[in-house]
Amino acid sequence: MKRLFAIVAMCVGIFLCMLDTTVMNIALPAIQDSLKVNLNDLQWSLNVYTIIFASLTIPLSKLAEKFGKHKFYLLGLLTFMGGSLISALSSDLNFLIFGRGIQSIGAAIVFPLSMTIGINTVSLNTRKSVIAALGVTQGLAAALGPTIGGVLTQFLGWRWIFLINLPLMVISFIICLVCLDLQERKEKAKIDYLGALISMATLFSLTLGLVQGRDWGWTSFNILTLLISSAVLLILFILWEKGCQDPMVPLNLFKNKEFMGSAIAIILSNVFLVAVTVVLPTYFTRVQSKTELEAALLVTPITAMILIFSPLAAFIIDKLGPRLVIASGFTLMAAAYILFTKIDMADSTQTTLTCLILGTGYGIIAGPITVLAASNFTGSLLTASQSVAGVLRQVGIVLAVAVYVTGLYTNLGTAKKEAISYIKTEVKTIDVSKEKQQTIQKTAIHSLGQSTSHQTVSNHFSKTERKGIINEAYQKTLQKYPSKLPQVQKQEIYKKVKASVEKKLATINKQINKAIKHIKDYSRKRYTKAFTKLYSYSIIFIILAIFSSLLFPRKNTIISM
Structure with a gap:
């Protein structure tokens, strides 16, 4: 029973560490x-964690071997x-960034040790189910991040995306105190301090270059220096x-x-x-006028399929071999990307089905690669x-966002x-005055890329x-008549x-509404294309x-191991 509780605690640790990469x-x-900060500055609260x-x-995992994995895990x-x-x-941005930095140090300890401790709770022959469970947790957390973030933010407020961690971590901590061997024998591991420094510098340069590429400019001196430095440091x-x-x-x-x-x-x-899980919710909110929660729920089918197919695929690799299983997963993901370029993105049914296919594909890959990455290592x-493996997963996430x-x-700039x-x-x-045309033009341009859920107003005057236009027309008409007209006749003319x-105004209103409808339809198509182009370029x-x-090795090689 202690083993089961320990594995549950490890799953909780993995889940929260991976969740916090996408929940914000x-x-x-x-x-x-x-x-009250600008978005560019706020991005650092995401970047510092990554x-x-x-x-x-890598260096903290190595340090854990020297001081005891179980005690080090509690510290994490x-x-x-x-x-x-x-x-x-946090009451200001600096406080938030500091908190996220501390959080990420904990994640760098908890995530890899959760995998190692969880796998070591069982024997080499029976560990596949544990690895599959830990692997499913990773995929679920990354995919569920936007959904959980949307629900918590809409109903409880953004601070709860961090507060939700506390009770779960406390439970995990108590389980670990009871179930883990805190008197474990420490390994006589020597720390490769220079290797640790080089690895940290390599990954720091790479991730900083990737996350800041858009803001600083991909061809800027700083970004090129960071990316070239990361390549040189990797070789070193x-x-x-x-x-x-x-x-x-x-x-x-790697052999x-x-x-x-x-x-x-x-x-x-x-x-x-x-x-998909990061970009698609943005499309739903900006172009389809969905709420953050609705947008998050629309990508939830991905999570459901990961939950179903990740453990199933982990158990069939011995029968089908990793080559066929992994190839099938990527084939389904490719099919989903092709569908994203063909379907009506405004149709929730079509979008949901495509997300189901994508989640199935990823689930088929995620389960086996977690098992295979552990191989028969001890x-x-x-x-x-x-x-x-944990670092590579982070690199994949950072690369996707970048x-x-x-x-x-x-693409959005071109669409605009x-x-x-x-x-x-x-x-x-x-058919209105130049001044009115400029007002309509300014309003239409200002609304680009923003929520368009509001209905077009029928009256634009x-x-x-209206009173001014009528009076102006009335005065012009009166000039055609003698100056001393009876009041009754003036009233008739008015x-x-x-x-x-x-x-005439009714006709102009119809004309304006027709033009606005054309503008909205055209803009929506342009902005939709801006999103689907990304998936179109990715298909190859x-x-x-x-x-x-x-x-991967052939099927018979896996079976014989």
């Missing part, structure tokens, strides 16, 4: 309003709880680790075909998953394999230019404007002029990803 995205507008999480995972839980509390109570790290007696990352991990294939599949599958090799958000903003050009042309066809003007890369399945 949908809450950013609410946090922005609450803390950068530190990725940079410290306390650190994560402290960071969550600071983030929830490999050369150093080759000659090191106690390497930070044993390079013979194992199961681990090597899993490493590539982890990055690619997470890129193509996060490209001891320090198992710890290293899970640390590296590439797809940059592509999205580029096209829409503005169309607005200017369409407004010129409306205020009472004051009635006729008013009726004529009202009729997912098809190429199918061939990554060839990196």
Whole structure:
């Protein structure tokens, strides 16, 4: 029973660490309003978590071997709880960023050790089910992030996306105190301090370059320096680790075909998953005028399929072999991307079915690669394999956000230019004054990319404007008559002029509404295309990803192991 509770505690740890990589995205507008900061500055509360999480995972995992994994795990839980509390109570952006930084240090300890401790609770022959459960938890957390973030933000407020961590972490902490062996024998592990520094510098340069590429400019000196530095440091790290007696990352991990294939599949599958779970809710809110909660719920079918197919796929790799299983998963993900470019994105049924296919594809990949990444490793090799797998998962998520958000903003910029050009042309066809045309044009341009849930007003002339137009027409008409007209006749003329003007204004209103409808339809199509283009460009890369399945050993090799 203790083993079962320990595994549950490890799943909770993994879930919360991975959840906090995506849970904030949908809450950013609410946090922005609450803390009164601009979005670019607020992005650092996301970036600091990703950068530190990725940079410290490997060295802190190695440090845990020296001081005892179980005790170190408890330290990680306390650190994560402290960071969550600071983030929830933050009154300004600096406080929030500090809290997220503390939280990410805890995550860098908890995530890899959850995998290692969880796997070590059972024997080598029976650990597949445990690995599958831990792997499912990872995929679920990343996919559920936007949904949970949307629900908590809408009903309880954004601070609850951090407060929700506390009771779960407390429960996990108590379980660990009871179930883990806190008197475990410490391993006589030597710390490769130089390797740790180089690995941290490599991952820091890479993740910082990726997350800031859009804001600083991909061809800017800073970004190019960071990306080139990360490549040089990676080469230096490999050369150093080759000659090191106690390497930070044993390079013979990558000689194992199961681990090597899993490493590539982890990055690619997470890129193509996060490209949808992060970008699609933005489309639903900005173009389809959904609430944050509605947008999050529309991508929830992805999560459901991960929950179903991830454990199933983990148990069929022995029968079908990893090549067929992984290839099938990427094929389904490719099919989903193709459908995103063909379906009516405004149709919830079509979108839901496509999300179901994507979730099925990812689930079929996620279960097996978690099992295969652990291979038959034990001891320090198992710890290293899970640390590296965790880092690669983070790299995949960061890469997805960097590439797809940059592509999205580029496409949206193009869509906006096209829409503005169309607005200017369409407004010129409306039979109103230049001043009125400019007002309509300004309003239409201002509404681009914003929620369009409101109905088009039928009357575009205020009472004051209507009265002014009628009086102007009436005065012009009176000039055609003798100056001394009886009051009764003047009243008759006014009635006729008013009726004529009202009729003309009604015609103009119809003309304006027709133009606005055309503008809205055109803009919606342009903005929808801005999103679907991303998936269109990605299809060839997912098809190429199918061939990554060839990196895995053949079926008979797996069975014989």
